[in-house]
Amino acid sequence: MATPYDFPSDLRAGQEELHQVRAELSALLKRLPWSVTPLDGFSDTGGWRKVERPASPGWTADEQAEVEKLRQREHELAVFVSCHRFWAEVAAAERVDARMKLKHAHEIPEVGETP
DSSP: OOOSOOOOHHHHHHHHHHHHHHHHHHHHHHHSOSOSSOBOOEEEOSSSSOEEEOOBOOOOHHHHHHHHHHHHHHHHHHHHHHTOGGGGGSOGGGHHHHHHHHHTGGGSOOTTOOO
């Protein structure tokens, strides 16, 4: 599947790093305790769905710093990608399509690359 858009290499790289940072942040958050601060566990079986949480030891200062670092980098990359000068070159009616194609551009070899 070829894209009709000639995305600049820095935009492609920014989008690819954004995917990587989001994946890393998601994996980190899944590994961390459910609460940032230490909290007792609880169980609520009287509601429409059962909710249980074990006691949470909270996050260490290093874990909090790592989450903050990744969230900050995610924000920087999202701003870079969404405000890139390339979007001014794309007709307004085509920007959603172009943006969706950029999100999958890492799956498509760049011009001159071998698949």
